[in-house]
Amino acid sequence: MHWKMRQKIERLREEETTLLPVKSFGSVPVNVALVFPNAYELGMSNLGFQAIYRQINSRPDSLCHRAFLFRGFPAHTIEAIQPLGNYDIVGFSVSFELDYVNLLKILQDANIPLFTRDREDLLVMAGGPAATFNPEPLFPFVDFFVIGEGEEVIHEIIDTYRDNKGSPKETILEKLAQIEGVYVPRFYDIEYNERGGVDKFEVKPPAPPKVRRRWVKNLDAFNTETAVLTPNTEFKDMFLVEVSRGCGRNCRFCMAGYCYRVPRVRALEKIIERAEFAAKYGKRVGLVGAAVSDYPKIDELSEELAKRDIKFSVSSLRADTLREPLLRGLSLSGHKTLTIAPEAGSQRLRDVINKGITEDHVLDSIDLAQKFGIKNFKLYYIIGLPTETSGDIEEMIDFLTRVKEKMVAGGNKTGLLTVSINPFIPKPFTPFQWLGMESVLSLEEKIKKLQSNLKPKGIKVLYESPRVSQIQAALARGDRTTAMMLYKVHLEGGDLSRFKRVEMEGKNVEYYAHREFDLDDMLPWDHIDIGLGREYFVEEYKRALKGQVTRRCTEEICNVCKICRK
Template identity: 70%
Template sequence: MNWKLRFKMEKLKEQEINLVPEKSFGSVPINVALVFPNAYELGMTNLGFQAIYREINSRMDSLGHRAFLFKGFPPYTIEALKPLSEYDIIGFSVSFEMDYLNMLKILDDAGIPLFASERENPIVMAGGPAITFNPEPLSPFVDFFVIGEGEEVIHEILDTFRENAGRSKSYILEKIVQIKGVYVPAFYEVRYGDKGEVKEFKATPPAPLKIKRRWVKDLDAFTTETVVITPNTEFKDMFLIELSRGCGRNCRFCMAGYCYRIPRARKLERIIERAKFAAQLGKKVGLVGAAVSDYPRIDELVKEFAKNNIKFSVSSLRADSLSKTLIEGLSSSGHKTLTIAPEAGSQRLRNVINKGITEENVLDAVKLAEIYGIKNIKLYYIIGLPTETEEDIKEMIEFLIKVREIMAEGKNKDGILTVSVNPFIPKPFTPFQWIGMEDPTSLEGKIKKLQSNLKPKGIRILYESPRISQVQAALSRGDRDIAKLLYRVHRLGGNLTALKRFEVDGKTVEYYAHREFPLDAVLPWDHIDVGLSKEYFIKEYQKAKEGRTTRRCTEDVCSVCRICAK
């Protein structure tokens, strides 16, 4: 092992406070290397990664160690400084499509065959948001995928592995494929049409034709919070606690609102208890959820925090569910920036995407921030949304200038208005999954227009490159053939932007990113069942084209998608 890498990893470990209790084993445990295919600093902010780490180590027959991408070095685990090849199972936690090449690099650098068909051990599994939406681009490289939330299913997987220890990989996979929520690509055949489109999925028994997404009904049965405290992360002063999971807002561009439905909230008393624990550690509480301001008892929680002198921060807010109590609590906790997401440039376009907020909601939030001394405002927008026109961009510019003027006229005149602009990427399992991404050249023109009109007004513009977004769109919408492109680029050095130079059977990055599917097409991810019917998505797509909205989910009435009744 390289001494520089050893020194770096030992230093990282020394600075950690690991809240997983140590244990002794009566027999040889199942050894799992849990890998986040990006930098340590990013991985240690990921609650899903830490939650599975906790679950693996909660068992008396398994031991989980963490590994990350250290550029220029082969992968070893933090806890034991062992190579990945010495573990029984390698589990990748994948949140972003742009980490796919990192996965291949990690396996290759560890001396592990990339293709599942050429590998007997260790067994490689993968899970996480990107995997749940569409695992196909990685299917030749991974032995099995976890579709959905992993806290329950990881135990079923480890039980199955323990019961069949010593058997061949093919035998173990035959047992694992029978676990609900587990997808084993080797049991599925994809048939393509003359134009390269997916025509049919065939499943080999005992594999099910559809893989049903797993989801945790009772969040309070599991603890999803910071497990390893480290100063080497962006949130070094925070103890992260998951407040809720899922979202019922029905925003038509957002995967989380569909793939993590049903909306679920943790008990107030449990959150308060864990927040007090965090305060004892001297940490600010970071509340994590799809929309923290939507938490049913958010004002009660903030008042309890104030009573106990607990400082807190939030991962996300909705302009239409902000309260004075919440804003005052954030201000008292030292918040300097209020972040909200109008998403679309006009009310017409917000109706198309079903965002459910108005300009008045945003302006009210800006005024509340001023009242309670939060000086800076950050607004998130998406450009290239379906049906977007130049008029929508014009309205966006006019509104942002209005926000800047309001700030300049009040106590926030020295505050910074930041606008973060991201190209729209059509995602699987959303009503826009059939639509192709807008051309990068057109998107770049819109960004230049925003810059030329907003920068002179003192508005800060951040944006993601449309060219990079195009690659992300291709990977998120890809079929198994795109794996051939990934493999080729990996062998040539691993630069994702190089994907644009290659094609497989006529399929290019542009093909995957911009193609439009007929509504009756077999989609590359059709073998995944997230609990919502294709008919439901088609209905929402048609409503979007007509500019009609869908009301949000509520606990007392369920008549929108009917997933709660299943």
Template identity: 40%
Template structure:
């Protein structure tokens, strides 16, 4: 059976182009682990970036490891075969370092599962000098690493291109000096952007609330997020090409960060400031992609905000390539961009108003009004696009019943507009319960009651069920509320996570919380005090909590915040 699993990985590798594979023994093996399937993970541009970065070193053989699909997973478990890498089918336990990419809270359960499958001790405190060093980076690691603090030895806080070279240098130096695991972690904690949770003590009161975070000796009181100043110095694109992936594009990153100040969006706060790659660098990457004959997937927080988007579209289509985009904003989209997407075969144009009423959009500082939605729809219809999608959230802070009814009204009027202009296509609403995130103005506020969210979802589905060609899809509230606990979870939640993993995973999480003496309602529905200490406050994103607290107050008062601009020093990120 182990032979069959190895053969499966070899076939996966044979279907790829662009991978690195070094003979065993010539370089130190480092595992880059994505805690989800290969199909999902190979669409993650961050994984490609770090894979390329590590393999370009002269001392490292970075190999990818993914959570097996269900059938293969059962075979690993039944035969007790250790989880293996794609490149050399090396067992996970034999790697000197395991680096996880953390993008989604629900993947925390998969992190534990992968370590178990790989025969690696799950708890960091139980790993010895001969065990792999386990690190993690990515969005979830950056904004709140605490739920996995008992599992991960060190977290990368910020953008890997800045942190990983220094981290790897210290790692190799410590190995060369024969330092113990504890001594190595002490060294790593001094690398800017590296957070070693075992060196910070969290002290709780009798009521279970966090009272203090005490840094150990000779480690920084706060770990500052690191970010690239010059994106042009680090072009970011697909490295390994495969057909077996969720987004079968050649990905190219045009920009990073966002300065729109949407108050619900962690990415807008944790990845400031907004930075664009120059057109010359992006078009060079487009020319490099010509040989692969794949559709170009432009990546960025809002592609339509890229200042030279029209010229870029012309360059891509002029090279005979087609294109797709990760996202765009209805208030900055251009006819040239929409035409280019339509010419590339786009069938559905997606817009993200997030809310149905102008009042709610003011609260979240979205900056998009109905005129922008109808204008973007006009562009789509003019380009021959027949179908449209809206991203909507329910349970937003200060939301009222009439705001939910406004979603029904807006969807109806947009569908009327489609039909008036000759489109019998589908209008789809992708609806998600709102989850408050760390380092955003809404980190103090409760998540909406589950019964309210279920009622709001029912209002949408019943209010639109009689409309032909309107589809309402609502994310499972059950999973959203697990995410809600994990997003703002502390080390106590981390213990419940580990207990849940012992008893079946996410389905056992609610019961595990109870067995650990923790109330999910306290993490979900309690409004935090203005001066309450958060578990993630040993990290520094570059702005003060006072700044985002004022943003929360502005949300309640429906006051706008203008987007980032050159010379702006409001939040402190730009110094």
């Protein structure tokens, strides 16, 4: 390998504090390279990536070494500086659709055949949020997918591989296909009609007709937390601890809210114990969850951490569940910015998406934060939501103007108000999965309008490119034909701009991003079972169009989707 690459890996490794024993390559029966298909700094901020790393390395018969995208050099593992092709299994943790092109680049640079049909022994595995809700755009490149949460199923995968190591690849895949939560695409024949719906679907035994999502029922059975400390990451001063998983808010745009249901929480005592462990390393604790302020004992947790002089941060907050103990704790921890997500520009539109918060919730949160010396605010919005009108955009501008005026009137003249604008991307397994994304030109016009009205008032506007979002939408809602478009982009250098020129069978990015389905169409991802039936999503879609809200579910209350009872 190139000496510059070796130097980079050695420097990264020297600056790490690994909280698990590091095993030598080849010292155990099963050797796994776990790859995050993006930069080291991003991968080491990903708690799911570290969770699987921890689980594999907890076993006496397996090891897990990490690898990342190093542009200009083939990926080698951090722990052993070994090429990926030397491992038994190469596993990709895929959180973002735009990383699909990186996955292909990493395989090619490692001299690993891109297509599963061309690989004799090495197995390529993929898991993570993007792979769970629609694995089809990666189907010819990945031997098997983990559908859902991985902490339990990864052990069944390792057991199966270990017991069948040396057998023909087809035999191993047949065994893996029988594990609940494992999807082996080669056992499914799928063809599409002219409208993009599924026209033919055949399953080859022993694969099941539908692949059921795996989910961990008892979070306290696993320490989902930082496994490797490093200064070379966005959260360099932080030890991440998961406090909850899943969300019962029923926000209709949010794929994670449905794919990671049921809402579950960790025991307060367990979180405090891990926070005290983190404090030994002098680290701030990063509390991670779909909505940390929804944690049932967040007030008590905040007070206990403050009592122990443990500083903490949070990954997400809800404006309607913010209270003094949490804000006091964040202030004592040195927080300067409060981030919340109104999402939609008007109350009417927030009812359509079932967000469950009001303008008053946002204003009260800002007042409370300022009381504790937090002066900067960042608000997240989505534009292009179903039924959105120019009136909703006008309401957003009016509200943000009032927020800024309220800050100044309250004496907060130096505080920053930042607005993050993100185009709506309809995702599989949400009530809006049948809809297409709004046109790029329309979204760009809305962004220009927001900029021209907000910037003069001292409001900073950040935004995600609608053209990049269009690519993300095409990959999120894609099928097996999309995989070949992805392959063409890879052959042309892998730059996202190449998607504009690529098409397959007369279909391009615009087709996949903006196409709409009928409610009774068989969708490209319908063979994945996340636990919620089509009738549930249809009912939520109809309620959305009527502006009807759906109540929140929790660990204690299950009367909406009934997934807990299945």
